[in-house]
Amino acid sequence: MQRIYIHPLPVRIWHWINAIGFVVMILTGIQIRYLGLIDVLSFRTAVTVHNWTGAVLICNYFIWLLFYLFSDKIRVYHPELSPTKHFRDSFRQLQYYGYGIFKGSPNPHQVSAYDKFNPMQSMMYQVVMFLLVPVVFVTGILLWDVQGFPGAVEFFGGVRIVATVHVLIFIFFTFFIFFHVYMGSLGHTPTAHYKAMFVTGYEEVEEPAQGSARSTADASQRPL
Amino acid sequence: MASSITRWSLAGRLFERRCAGVVAQAALAAVLALVCATHAVPAAAAGDLSDGDKTCLGCHGQERLTKDLGAGATLSLHVPGDAFAKSVHLPLGCAACHADTKLDNHPQTTKTIRSARDYSIAMVEVCRGCHDDASRQYEGSIHAARLKAGNERAPVCTDCHGSHAILPKTAYDTCVACHATAMSGHQKWLPNAGLHLEVVSCAACHAPAPKRMVDLRLYDGAARKWVEEKDGAPEFEKLARATDTDGNGLDATELRNLMAQINGDATLPPKTLRGRIELRVGTEAHQLSEKTRAIKECASCHQHGAEPFQTVTVSITSPAGKPVRYNAHKDVLNSVLSVESLREFYAVGGTRNSVLDLLFILAVLGGLAVPIGHQIMKRFVQRQLALEAANQAAAASRHAASGAPGASGDDGDAPKPK
Numbered sequence: 309m310q311r312i313y314i315h316p317l318p319v320r321i322w323h324w325i326n327a328i329g330f331v332v333m334i335l336t337g338i339q340i341r342y343l344g345l346i347d348v349l350s351f352r353t354a355v356t357v358h359n360w361t362g363a364v365l366i367c368n369y370f371i372w373l374l375f376y377l378f379s380d381k382i383r384v385y386h387p388e389l390s391p392t393k394h395f396r397d398s399f400r401q402l403q404y405y406g407y408g409i410f411k412g413s414p415n416p417h418q419v420s421a422y423d424k425f426n427p428m429q430s431m432m433y434q435v436v437m438f439l440l441v442p443v444v445f446v447t448g449i450l451l452w453d454v455q456g457f458p459g460a461v462e463f464f465g466g467v468r469i470v471a472t473v474h475v476l477i478f479i480f481f482t483f484f485i486f487f488h489v490y491m492g493s494l495g496h497t498p499t500a501h502y503k504a505m506f507v508t509g510y511e512e513v514e515e516p517a518q519g520s521a522r523s524t525a526d527a528s529q530r531p532l
Numbered sequence: 533m534a535s536s537i538t539r540w541s542l543a544g545r546l547f548e549r550r551c552a553g554v555v556a557q558a559a560l561a562a563v564l565a566l567v568c569a570t571h572a573v574p575a576a577a578a579g580d581l582s583d584g585d586k587t588c589l590g591c592h593g594q595e596r597l598t599k600d601l602g603a604g605a606t607l608s609l610h611v612p613g614d615a616f617a618k619s620v621h622l623p624l625g626c627a628a629c630h631a632d633t634k635l636d637n638h639p640q641t642t643k644t645i646r647s648a649r650d651y652s653i654a655m656v657e658v659c660r661g662c663h664d665d666a667s668r669q670y671e672g673s674i675h676a677a678r679l680k681a682g683n684e685r686a687p688v689c690t691d692c693h694g695s696h697a698i699l700p701k702t703a704y705d706t707c708v709a710c711h712a713t714a715m716s717g718h719q720k721w722l723p724n725a726g727l728h729l730e731v732v733s734c735a736a737c738h739a740p741a742p743k744r745m746v747d748l749r750l751y752d753g754a755a756r757k758w759v760e761e762k763d764g765a766p767e768f769e770k771l772a773r774a775t776d777t778d779g780n781g782l783d784a785t786e787l788r789n790l791m792a793q794i795n796g797d798a799t800l801p802p803k804t805l806r807g808r809i810e811l812r813v814g815t816e817a818h819q820l821s822e823k824t825r826a827i828k829e830c831a832s833c834h835q836h837g838a839e840p841f842q843t844v845t846v847s848i849t850s851p852a853g854k855p856v857r858y859n860a861h862k863d864v865l866n867s868v869l870s871v872e873s874l875r876e877f878y879a880v881g882g883t884r885n886s887v888l889d890l891l892f893i894l895a896v897l898g899g900l901a902v903p904i905g906h907q908i909m910k911r912f913v914q915r916q917l918a919l920e921a922a923n924q925a926a927a928a929s930r931h932a933a934s935g936a937p938g939a940s941g942d943d944g945d946a947p948k949p950k
Contacts, residue, residue: 340834340880340881341880341881341884342836342881343830343831343834343835343881344831344835344836344837344881345836350830350831351830351831351834351835351881352723352830355723355830359723405906406909407913409910410909410910410913410914410917411913411914411917451880452724453724454724454727455724455726455727455730462753465872465875466804466875466876466878467875467876467877467878468870468871468874468875468876468877468878468883469871469875471878471880472871472885472888475884475885475888475892476888476891478892479888479891479892479895480895482892482895482896482899483895483896483898483899484899485899486896486898486899486900486902486903487899487902490902490903490906
């Protein structure tokens with residue numbers, strides 16, 4: 309096994325604050341939205357925790373953003389500009405997760421420090437980190453103080469539209485958490501990716517077999 | 533509204549009876565009027581005032597007209613004529629409330645008024661003559677309790693509603709005239725306090741016993757004010773009635789159609805509906821309670837099916853400043869069709885969109901289905917692969933046993949189960 313440093317410390321710190329924060333946001337969001345059906349926290353407590361956690365997450369986002377803005381590792385977020393290649397590679401990745409992984413086939417994507425996302429991850433994280441996360445933050449700030457940002461609320465078309473966008477993204481992230489946690493367990497051992505992201509920063513990757521450009525091991529599977 | 537109209541009609545008749553005598557006396561008191569003629573009522577308002585009122589204002593329109601109450605105290609007898617001409621009491625005229633005034637002995641030098649405050653308290657009985665229901669509500673309020681306890685600052689009718697310039701005004705403006713620290717006080721504990729105080733009437737929380745409702749009122753965002761109904765040619769109610777095809781109140785589709793018609797002219801800035809939480813019966817606002825009994829629980833509004841969201845009206849502001857209301861279904865608050873028509877009204881938890889609730893359930897089920905489905909697929913595929921491998925091994929064994937050339941027992945490219 310070859311050990312490759314994939315997750316730098318700032319990214320690991322950001323990721324775990326983000327992960328815990330998003331779970332708290334989802335749970336308190338559910339409490340806020342479904343008061344009466346669920347009464348674990350009072351509305352006031354849920355709103356307070358939701359607001360403070362949101363503030364922490366917004367600050368935390370800048371750890372991620374600043375790290376990548378001032379690091380050449382931002383290449384991991386560069387989009388694949390050839391649609392043909394992107395969709396061919398994505399389809400191959402889908403085939404892998406839908407069949408190849410069950411019979412021990414090698415992951416078609418070989419992970420490296422500058423190419424840590426497979427084509428589907430790459431597309432998804434561009435949308436998540438550059439669109440959905442900022443929009444959920446902005447709509448959250450607007451709902452936190454509707455009167456403080458009348459122009460921005462009007463730009464969205466009104467407070468109900470701001471809330472609808474916020475809730476739609478919340479729904480997406482609720483699904484995403486389940487999906488992400490499961491995909492993270494699909495390493496060469498169920499905890500391999502968790503150890504790499506949580507503790508070491510190193511992913512264990514099988515040495516490429518001689519004469520085979522694509523004989524990477526299961527370890528190159530990355531959580532979506 | 534019907535009861536309100538009836539009350540006004542009764543008051544009108546009462547006024548007519550009282551006024552007839554007073555106006556006659558006013559004519560007889562022409563000399564008195566002539567004395568004050570040089571201080572005429574402002575011309576703009578004069579056209580709306582009755583002759584009797586003009587006579588009264590001939591003197592009482594003077595700003596410096598006062599009554600000496602003794603001990604250096606004075607009572608202003610000035611009545612701003614133009615403000616009275618705009619007041620909701622204009623149709624009643626002076627005599628309706630001041631029926632004890634007899635022009636044959638007016639001004640009454642012997643009439644004893646201890647103070648302006650005493651006179652305001654005494655006039656409560658006059659208000660009760662028409663506003664009996666409101667007076668009864670007031671009797672149980674914290675304001676009345678403080679008055680009975682001798683609190684000099686406890687408000688009576690005229691303190692909140694004015695004496696002659698009686699105009700419809702927002703409850704907020706009325707309340708903060710005395711409760712000046714209302715905003716800062718709420719900001720200490722209430723998130724989005726400014727917004728709450730803007731969209732929730734004071735009485736909706738401070739009169740906890742009455743039922744509440746949502747009033748969706750037409751707002752002009754460009755002009756930053758409530759849309760006012762056309763004077764003399766009201767259209768809103770007619771339009772709402774025409775849109776309400778089944779006649780049982782506006783549902784979400786009908787509300788959307790109504791807003792489409794109101795905003796039919798694309799060249800004009802769009803009008804929107806802004807929701808306000810108010811009491812279902814406005815006069816019940818007089819039942820203001822002790823502050824400690826005011827509604828403070830967020831759950832009173834911020835949950836699905838909360839009491840204020842059981843009654844919904846759509847309204848426009850009349851030229852007199854009062855809302856003209858039309859009933860709507862309570863479901864309009866939660867309908868996916870309302871995302872556009874109610875885009876400026878949303879109470880977290882209370883008016884949540886039912887389609888989004890469904891999507892949320894699907895997201896959770898989908899999130900669970902991914903690992904479960906993938907693991908089922910894994911078992912299935914691996915079982916199939918194992919079966920194939922076993923079959924191939926068996927076939928190879930048979931070949932080897934029969935001495936078939938080329939049989940080696942090697943399963944070659946046969947896939948291996950993980």
